[in-house]
Amino acid sequence: MTATTTTLPAARPGTWARFGRNQLAVAGGLILAAVALLAIAAPLLPLPDPNATDLPNRLAPVFSAGHLLGADHLGRDMLSRIVWGTRVSLAVGLIAAVTAAVIGSTIGIVAGFCGRWVDGVLMRAIDMLMAFPYLLLALAIVAALGPGLLNALFAISIVNIPFFARAVRGVTVGLKRRDYVAAARLSGQGNLTILTGEILPNLLPVIVITFSTTLGWMILETAGLSFLGLGAQPPQADLGSMLGEGRSLLLVAPHIALIPGLVILLVVIGINLVGDGIRDLVDPRLASGGLVRPGPATAVACDAIRQQAGNPAAPDAILSVRNLRTHFLLNEERYKAVDDVSFDLRPGECLGIVGESGSGKSVTALSLLGLVPTPPGVIVGGSIRYRGQELLGLPLPKLQELRGNRIAFIFQDPLGTLNPLMTVGEQIVETITRHQGVTHAEALTHAIGLMDRVRIPNARDRASAYPHELSGGQRQRIGIAMALANDPDIIIADEPTTALDVTIQAEVLKLLQDLRRERDTALLFITHDFGVVSELCDRVMVMYAGRIVETGTTAEVLRDPRHPYTRRLMACVPVLGQPERALDAIPGLPPAVNHLPPGCHFADRCDRVIDRCRIGSIPLEDLGPGRSSRCIRAFEP
Template sequence: MIAFFKLLFRNRLAAVGAVVLTVIVLMALAVPILPLKDPNLPHTAARFTPPFSEGYLLGADHLGRDQLSRLLWGTRTSLAVGAVAAFLAAFLGSAIGILSGYFGGRTDNILMRLIDMLMAFPYILLALAIVAALGTGLINALIAVAAVNIPFFARNIRGITVGLSHREFVDAARLAGKGHSRIILSEILPNVLPVIVIAMSTTVGWMILETAGLSFLGLGSQPPDSDLGSMLGLARAAFTTHPHTSIIPGVMIFLIVMSVNLLGDGVRDALDPRLRSGALSRPMAVTKVARNRTLPAAATPAPLLAVDDLETQFHVGERRYEAVGKVSLQVNPGECLGIIGESGSGKSVTALSLTGLVASPPGVITGGAVRLEGDDLLSANYETLRSIRGNRIAYIFQDPLSTLHPLYTVGDQLAEAIRCHAPVSRADAKSRALELMEAVRIPNAATRLSSYPHEMSGGMRQRVGIAMAMANDPDIIIADEPTTALDVTVQAQILSLLNDLRRERGLAIVFITHDFGVVAQLCDRVAVMYAGRIVEEGPTDAILATPAHPYTKRLIACVPELGGGRRELAAIPGLPPMVDDLPPGCHFAPRCDKATAECRVGYIALREGKQQRAVRCIHPEEDIA
């Protein structure tokens, strides 16, 4: 709650709105006890007294009634009517929306068509028709304004409810024996309530305005009572001769509506969970680099890609998440390097750091170097990086449905990827796209060029993703769990395709995965990551046969292999540490049964052994030296 107010008042305009509205509401509440004149007592001698006169601070109207008193009483009425109308519309509209969204089918169809009918009339006509049918009067105007706003709530809330009612927790509640009314009240409602509040806060100003409009036309509050709208209406005749009678209520309406809207926008932003996590702050085009140490020395001769002591952190408030800690890797042409690790081990952040693709804020590269043929990429400017991304270093991501644009055909997207880096004609790009589609073995490539991503199966989409990565003959492809979302039969096809491509074209592949089976089949070398650090590195066969780090050994034991029959599976007790609170010494020590006091202090270096192997452990399972 305090966090909510902090967020709300960080928005200056919302704070101004809140202050103005609070003052107005307090005044309106205090009206009966304030020493005001009777708002309805005419006094002919004081007709059209100008403002700031003796006894009439805001002047008097055409009947000589005190403007200040009438303004405050009118504000009170207008606010009350607006708030009640907003509440009524929100209550009825949300009820219709929830029922319609939850039950779906015929109920939804009938309710929504009724709402459509309400929406088919211009709102003022509809309000006039309702008032005409019910008769004039403030209560009837209130009903009309509420009715006119029901569709807004019903439509909004229905959309949210449809999404919620297909969520698994609703099914779970049903299986726990909850009936429809219980599910609606205790499962759905708490989740839509914030949306209802947001919708109300943004519409209440609008409803005050609509009520004033009806009163202005003489259909709302009836004399001698008046609200702000009818004050304006009565002052209309004297607008040119005595403008103060219309300006004063006009300014009040303006103040109320503005402050409500500013506050409403602020409330909406503060309640939106995406804003709270900072999602709408635009990330920079390149990850922020803040290296304060001298760069580590470059290897000679320079490998194709060398990562030296790379450190990437996420800075969220006061917290420092050390996602990648001193990672060093090397990749040569035609080689496939696997990076294996569990979720949160930093494998994907490592991959994204290479070309500065980690979102900043909150990501910051705090140390190390990434060298492509000896040139440091982290100190390169945006233009240089942009010419390298996709051209020399290309990425393949896990879910091609979310990386391909849904509104363009795959042919157009491939052609665009080519034309981004090479000055070729549209026709040449198209024919190159066709070649690429054939290279990744998409059947009927020519007709598939004009398909949209959603028309293809997951396996075909991932082939397009690979074709896209291949578009500019890159030197290195970074594949981030490219087969995790695919079925096994499709995974086997994609892996063998990647393997063929690298052998035919001498591609270097950095393959990020959590699956030892995949690593064993595709990668020459593998680096095992745990809590941001590489714990073991070496040739795939050697590591799988004789893992040296206790984590690697136990992780391999956890993976069930087909053909083993029914058995008890090995597990590693405990959980990986949070990277904002890493234990000193070895990160795996709290879960390791070989850990000693020595393991829990100081930095443990990666020690190199024979056959290009290296391990970060004081008590390794195998002697690799």
């Protein structure tokens, strides 16, 4: 009875390991580390005094005796000045960046968290700061305070405050509405504890990203002000002032300007590469492979096509799937999302696929028309035949000819699948004109007719509505209208009513049932809800951890489940009208499909498990016509 949960998903590769895979970032890090090390070690290195003049050797070229990088117009050693100058430039840039980060982030957090007038006042002040061209503003500040490194540092800090304030404020506004902030309030935490304990740690990635992407910029700005003579004052060396001094001698002794220029280039490139690397690491949108664009069809591993089906397709089946295996390859792990799935679908029949999340029911459906994103999904085996034609390995144009035409999809979340910038009428029209050679006007008439059929009131008016203007139930009706647009043979519906309210769900189910009867369309209906199955489906197949564990007619499976998983799944669903029925939870969690146990996948949670359950692979036992169970004890009472 007690459900002590044991398994935890495997940890993702560590942050440093992922950073190490980004070769550009590592290269940038090495450059930066080398430069920084030289700058830090400057006092320890056997370098001559950077400000000691040696007029006989003025403008000595590179590699001359005693001056490895030559000497400048006063005969000062270039190598020494470069190392000391880099030290000054890096320090000023870094201090300016830290100052700007601290002040800017504080302003951003306070404005975002307090909201109302505090936000208004602070952010308008920041806007005013941003309204000036930054260099003019920096010049004005230095002009007011007088030239000098410290004043240049002030100027650069102030100019960069808005970048931090705006980035941090935007994220804070989102963070303070998070549930965990509400939970912290209910835990008795005050505003200050919430700011420092809940919000600040979640802001750090943003601050780090902004910091790493603006640091290089700030070092450039320091150099810029020094170049103009407003930063470091002679004789002190920094990269910008050295560049400025070398400018007038560019034709006589190009190395005097060239060497500090190169160092600036190296430092800024290094910082930017590292910054980009850090951003890729911490930015959640990029972390989950957001930069990878999936192909238009699921990859099919070549041996998959050759593999022939074991038992032949039923003669009257319109769709026949044999031994379908779809795997996901992620971080050198193989996730067996769908493993060895076979079924037949006949015209006018409704087949339900029941399972919990991660059971592979949606991936099965998406695999049929190659809609599983690649990467990471790959179909590694099996056969899918539609009217005798093999769909696996079909060229993309032929597959697209079937999609939305002979085989149509209805998705769970109509808001996510409808284009928000197109009217719903146009979207139905697009589906029609893609597959039928009709004019736009004819297609529109047809579209309005379809909207009428799915019982959208005032179809003619609603056709020009955008998805957000419709209710959830109406949006799903549009999804159904699109699926019906080309009078398909098969409709695959993936939890089409899960996001809907129960009264709307009842209407949508009735609609699907009527349409199926009228047109003899085959329906593959994916759901986790036995109630929905019993209302709609002729046959049902239950999936668990990527495999079919039981099949049969709906009535038989519901009356006499022959796999322990089916039985227990039914027992743990509360049924309206039977409040006294004791709920019987299934202990534990489903296994991760990248580490499946040998033998029966359900063995760890099963109350009928015996030793033999954990050995070898358990076949789907035939229990009579159309009835099967993947349980070695299926015949026992």
